[in-house]
Amino acid sequence: MSVTTPAGFVAGGVHCGLKSNGNPDLALVVNQGPHFDSASVFTANRCKANPVLWSEQVVKDGTVKAVVLNSGGANCYTGAEGFQTTHEVAERVASNLGIGAIDVVVCSTGLIGLRNDRPTLLAGVDAVHAALKADGGDDAAHAIMTTDSVSKQVVVDRGGWSIGGMAKGAGMLAPQLATMLVVITTDAIVPAAELDAALRASTRVSFDRLDSDGCMSTNDTVTVMASGASGITPSVEDFTAALTEVCSSLAMQLLADAEGADHEIAITAVNAATEDDAVAVGRSVARSNLFKAAVFGNDPNWGRVLASIGTTDAAFDPADLDVAMNGVWVCRNSGPGEDPATIDLKPRKVTVTIDLKSGSCEATVWTNDLTHAYVHENSAYSS
């Protein structure tokens, strides 16, 4: 049940010393081939961390042979020296594996604005290389955790070929990539161009629609590597469907572990003129602090939903919107509908359905509530 479940991969996770609490803080996932196809997506934030600046170059040729990931420091806003640290880490990983550094993706997560200690990291790279093993995926998944309370892993097995994935992320989950590091492995044969198309299709409906707190990170990276070790070439449709399953599972695991959240909220806009409209409407509600605080208070405040929808330029008639919470249509034709008192918002999972009555498209955006614990964790944790 990890990134080493698909054939052709080894992985490891160790404590190298970046984290003061002694927890694992360095992970390595290596593709042993015979194929080395890959695809990646990165944060849309213009202020990118050094590992992202490096890895954006690495992935351009569609070949990635290893991903090295450290927690305990994001190496972000650390200038040229920080970039050099990233580069040296890639060089050391490559040298240990007998490959080129330009095939090594580097990911970092943790505090931003602080430099990672380079000798500590480089010694760790040797240690994690020594720790590589055929069932090392679980170790790797644990070594990338920061404020995560659990590791996030998934495997989708198609009989003959499979996809494995691991993710970290518990805060700064936002659009155009929820903040996170994700490594996905598959033993299917998938050429890089197809892998890229499948990855973009999958992230578009999963990670990109996760908007826990509206804050976009600086280090987000999703890399998928295809070893071809199964010898099987699935159809584009089958592979994309399986990859979407993997991404959706990891996205829901991120949602469930968001910092300080009491509720997981699925906001679905239906009968939209376009899918983009549906996403825009869902995201506007997911971004409303007032709505999110109301859900925390178990208050089915549909007025705050309408006030959020009204900030978008989606196609709808402001006087003719319907809104349901947990299936109860509390708002009909932009006015009071069924009695909100019948809604029980105490369970963790909440659904909001918005009928835009303007077409036949729909989309779901996921978010969390705004809680005392969110404020506490993010005022106390200097990231």
Place this chain on the structure above:
Amino acid sequence: MSVTTPAGFVAGGVHCGLKSNGNPDLALVVNQGPHFDSASVFTANRCKANPVLWSEQVVKDGTVKAVVLNSGGANCYTGAEGFQTTHEVAERVASNLGIGAIDVVVCSTGLIGLRNDRPTLLAGVDAVHAALKADGGDDAAHAIMTTDSVSKQVVVDRGGWSIGGMAKGAGMLAPQLATMLVVITTDAIVPAAELDAALRASTRVSFDRLDSDGCMSTNDTVTVMASGASGITPSVEDFTAALTEVCSSLAMQLLADAEGADHEIAITAVNAATEDDAVAVGRSVARSNLFKAAVFGNDPNWGRVLASIGTTDAAFDPADLDVAMNGVWVCRNSGPGEDPATIDLKPRKVTVTIDLKSGSCEATVWTNDLTHAYVHENSAYSS
């Protein structure tokens, strides 16, 4: 020191019964002329409350003779019956004053999605008419309060003519109009077209740059009435400057009383290519829950400032940004600068300065921190 300080106005405030706690809940401000020029701006939210839908029609001809405002119910998302209530309130105010309903602006604030009791409101209209007096501005200012802890009022006296203003607002403060009701009076002679230009110039740099919690309301209204009773016609420049002073003072009073806030944060982007860029950058930081939670925790987290700036399309070099907090340049060239430990964020007022190094424009956006009290008030208060 109220809307009745300028000559030509009477006002009143009473308790009519919309608020269960017995506090004043109905206000009326009447222009007695000889001029009846006016200008107004409203929420940019497409889901507007009934009083806004009514008042948008009223203000079109540049003539407003009275503004009636109730707290204790926003009359928003209440359908045709709610619109009829607004209309009847305007009719009753007009009938009592011997004017046309089409010269009466109606404003409402309080819970959304609930109907106001029409007989209660109409009886209140008669009561507040009977309570009109030459120094009734203070009563009016108190009658529009909801979760406000203090009334917001200001007078700018230019010797011979003056401008008075009152505002309510303590939550849902967001762009393209901080959520609020504002009535401004002046005894200067200002034709409606000039008044409109002056009001738009003034709100653009005051209310429009207040972004307490990113949530745009449904009832925002700012109306200015000019009685001409002073007999003085100030220059456009002088009048606009005075009106900007009034709007800025009221905006800062709103900021200071924002629900649950511990800090007032002024975010200034300097050396921007355009003023729009500077506003976009300031607003992106003002919208970052992570940054706002950090300020609540007295944590000078400049990394979260850069991560917010990176989400904009303003002109800047991501590798060459400087950020100061309370005057200490903690970030230089997008890397660590002076020691953040020297910054004391315990005082209520915080400044953030962002040097974009891309031009010569600047702008300031104001916001509050994200606190436990904000979450509490907005999860408990069903608005």
